[in-house]
Each structure stands twice: as structure tokens, then as C-alpha cells.
Amino acid sequence: MGTLSEQAAEEYVAARAFSPGLPGFVGIAVDLLVDSAWAPSGRRPLRHGFLDTRSPRVVVVSGPPSPGIEVALRRMSDDLAASGRIVDRHRLTVLSQAGGTVHPDGPAHALGTGTAGIRVGLEAGLDGGGPLGLSRRWELAHTLAPVLAAAFANSPLRHGRPAGWRSVRQALRRDAPVRPLRGGPREGWAAYVMDAPGNAGLTPRQRIRAGGRLTGADLDRHIAGLRPPVAARGHLEIDAVDGQPGNGWRIPAAVTAVLLDDPRAAEEAAEATARLTGEPALWERAARDALTDPVLAAAARDCFLAAYAALSRQGVSRELRDAVAEFTERYVCRNRCPADDILDGVVAHP
Template identity: 55%
Template sequence: MLCSCGSRPDRTGARRLVTPLDERIAALLLAEHAFAPATPGFVGVTVELPAALTGRHQLRHGFLSPRSPGTAALSGPPSPGLEAGIARMADDLDAATSLVGEVTPGGVRVALEAGLEGGGPLGLTRRWALAATLAPVLAAAFANSPSPEGWRSTRQARHRGLPVLRAVSDPRRAWAAYVLEQPGRGGPGLAGLARHVDALRPPVAARGHLEIDVADRQPRDGWRVVVAVTAVLLDDPRAAAAVEEITAPLAAEPALWERAARDALSDPVLAAAARACFVEAYGTLARHGARRDLRDQVAEFTERYVMRGRCPADDVLDAGAGFRPVPR
């Protein structure tokens, strides 16, 4: 239970009321703040950096903040479009070198608008369901934290028991239920609930906007591919409708998150979905006149990995080095 009842003394010796917060109230609050309906278009990017950092630092566009011992998060602002979001993050990665030295981007999170109330491919209900079925496909394609046992992504292995969410009539309630089912609490009251939500890192989160957290560290500046593919497949109405058709059958697949983390694109079902999704992403980028270098980078990743049923982790596994144990 997320609750704190009664009152307690403050520093002046007076007693202040602590508002009770039971599961029902917590669920209502979570549902209320899950989505801020908005037309898709703005893109936000966060990358993890291996760096010991104290305090929050303003960069050219966003902030560099400590996340855990040895890890910092570089969070860019909501940007008007894919290319602006990528350009701003590139600027901030350059600026971060003065604080942390050589920058090696780690995991990548992409933030997109929640979508609109109502139906349609840009409606928030359909976007929530689409993000949930697309997420394991992207996680498999971008897997790159392997283990000696052959898992492609130890980072996503922690989600191996997660079901692929079927379409739901009320994504707000679905998000609230997920949050309250997770172990660990941030303490009593509203502040504790907020800390609990902030600490959760599911593949798809509702934080007012949609947050997609599926990509491990990518080779070189491969974080750009993660942002480009994720954003165009969810934000372009035509691409979203196509990907909805491609990924809808995945909701019935057993142990799909385990397969994405362990087998990645060596799994034939995930491989087929990834091929179709990445072809759709490249076509959408070309249709929108995206920069040639970005289109070429997506094409190169698609040819090198996706079309061959491989992911970046396979390069590491082939070399037989750079492993971390799978969490149990």
C-alpha cells in the first residue's frame, strides 16, 4: 500500500497533516497524469553515459544529470521534429565532453507525444498498443549487451517475463495497474509515489508523453538510428498504420520479451517483423525528405543487421568478449 496516515511534527514543533494515499487514490492519480494528449511531432531523446557525475549541468539544449553511481543521463528538450531532436542531442553530446571527457553513448530512450484523444492511428489508445507491440521488435534489433550464455541483451532480460500488451480500451488504467503491481516503493504520500514512478524503467512508459526505452548502447553514433526508426514508425500516420498491421500478431506470441532479449533477430518471428518495420522506416524517412546521411545510416544498419537476422550484440558474441552476467 502507498499510504501515510495521521500527522507528524514539522521543524517548528507543530503537527502537519500527511494526506492518506491508498491504492485507489494512487491509481486515480496515476491514470490522471499518464497522458497529456497532444498531436505527435515533438521528439525528445535521452542517452546514458558512463560517467561519475555530481549535480545537474545545463548544456546547450538539455541537461546532464547523475542517474546512478557511474552513470549519467543526458536529456534533450522536446524538439519540433526528428531532425531537430537528433541535432540538439548531437550538440549536447559534444558539449558533454568538457564535463565527462570522451563520450560513449549508452542506452537510448525516445520520448514522443502521447497522441490524441479518440481513435485513429495517432489516437493515444492505438499509439499505446502499437508502442507495446513494436517495442520487443526494436529491442531485438538494437540488442547489444550480451552474456556468455548467449543472451543478446542483459538489459532487456530483466523484462523477460513481461507480456506483450494487447490493445486496451483504457491505457490510463493499464499504466496505473502496471505501476502499482511493481515491487519497491518510494516512500509515503505523493512524493513517494512520484519517486516510485520515476524509478520504473519499463520498455514503454506513460509519463505524460510516451517513453520508449528499448535500445542498448549502439556502435559509434548508432543512437541516431534508434531515434529515427522509433519516431517515424510511431509518428507518421501511414507508417503507424502499416506497423500496426505488422506487429498486431505479436501480442499472441508466447515469451516474446524473453525471446527478444535472448535470441534477438535470430528468432524468425521477430526477424520477419523487424525487416518489415525497418523497410517501412526507411521509406518513411525518404518520403519526408530526411537528410541523406540519416537515411544512409538507417539503410546501413538495416542491411548489416536486420536483413541478416543479426543485431549489434552478435558482433560481440562472435568476438567472444565484453560480457556481463544475465540478471536472475
């Protein structure tokens, strides 16, 4: 494909945004933030997925699309165990926090190169309406994302001191709107991509209007480098959660998947988060205040209760249900998040 006009570029992005599909398959990616800038380089195959290096401080364990959340969790557990052995051989330590050195006013790319997150990939949904429709899922993913970010905030420190945010990682995207400002899912995604700055500081739209040459391959590279909370990558990708300590990654993966893929839970989550589209500075509040913000706290309680009920209806393992229940009781019902535990420790041992 040759040089694209502005309209052709938008059409290119929109056409490749989604491959409609019935919800059911789940993919998980877990970032590992290591203590030294010597992460193992290159891509390594694992039993189910692969281990890749995003930056000297961040390696990514990516699992395959799997039929249901429990299969996805088992496969990721296998691959994380293998990845841990690789990291150990390089004499590195995986940090329990999702950040540590990144400045909250730092460049946007630091979110991917200096912090750790958990991403959940889901089927895009079906063309048309209904709780499993693409438009409804796109809308719900956007209103749910700041709630998940607040509940799982886990990066409050910079160089060992409080940074003024419960999630420095989410502070890097604090100006994000709750939902796309234009059109349906494909049009909204295309507009976001065209107006998002690239590595050189120019957006694709600015590049074209300045007389620059832009091809489909250029757009593909640009899209691959973007880290919005909700992305269209053929499937639906939700990247709203900080990395969690230990096996804590399982909880946001399960909660995210069930709230979007279970029709009843999706309806309840949509009702719980519907008012958030009109809330000012919501991503800033999620990053700074987390669940001490009463609006986010109320939405989180409703969403986590809906998630637990859906997991029970689906008959998932008792272990997983208990883990979600324990997190809900320890954090969500008390308007806390994992970052609060870290901050409590800093206050106790200044």
C-alpha cells in the same frame, strides 16, 4: 494531498498519465555507461538539455522536446559532444556496449544504474481513435518495443564473457508482457504502477493493503524510479533500445519516432507487429535470441522498411536515410544485431 486509498491512488496515477497532444515533438535521452564508478555528480546544463548522473556508472544526456526528429538529433548531437568533453575531463571512457558487469538475473533497478539505453519521448497522441489516437499509439508502442529491443541488442557480455543473452539489459525485464494486461492506456498504466515493486520490495497496492501510508508524492517518486519499455510520463516514453556505439544512437531514435508519428508508417508497423501480442515469452526471446528469432526477424524487416520509406517521404537528410539503410542491410536483413558483432569478436579471440 493526504493519504490515498487504493482507488484514489489508481485514479491519481491514471489522471496524470498522459497530456494528449498531436504527434510531432520528439525528445531523446542517451545514457552513457562509463568504465569506472566515478561519474561526475550533479546535474549540468548543456546547450539544449542537461547532463545528469543516475549512478556512479551511468550519466544521462537528456534533450528537450524538439519539433521533429532532425531537430532533436541535431540538438542531441550538440549535447553529446559537450558531455563527451566533460567525461574526458574526468578521465573516463564511455563504453561502446550497453552493459558489462550486470548479471541477467540481477535486481530490476540494475537496468537503470548499470546499463545504458536510449529513450525516445513522443507526444501521447489525441483522445479518440485513428493512427494518431492515444489508444492506438499506446498499443503500437508496446508491440513495437520488443522488435526494437531485438534489432538493437548490444549487451551480450558480462565481465568480458558471453552472458547467454544478446541483451543483458533487456534480460532484466524478460518477464514483461507484450502489452498491459488490463484496460485502456490510463487504466493499464495505473495498474502497472500499482503492481510494480518499489525499492523496499513492496508494490504500492501491497503497501496500502498492509496499512501503510501512501501519498501522491510517494507515487511520483515510485513512478520516477520505474523503467518499463513503454511508460506514460505525461508524454509517451519508449525505453526499449540498448545503447549503441558511436553515433549509432541516431538510428533507433529516428526509427522509433517515425514508426509512431508517421500515420502511414504507424499503420504498417501495427500490421507487422499485431501478431506479437499472442507470442509467448517474447521479451525473453528478444533479449536472448534477438533477430535469430524468426517471428521478431520478420516483424523487424517490415518495420525497418516502413521506417525508411517514411523518412524518405518526409525528406529527411540523405545522411540519416543512408544510416538507417545501412543498419537495415547490415543487421536486420541478415537476422543480426550489434551484439552479434561483439560475440563474433569473442569467439575469434577467446
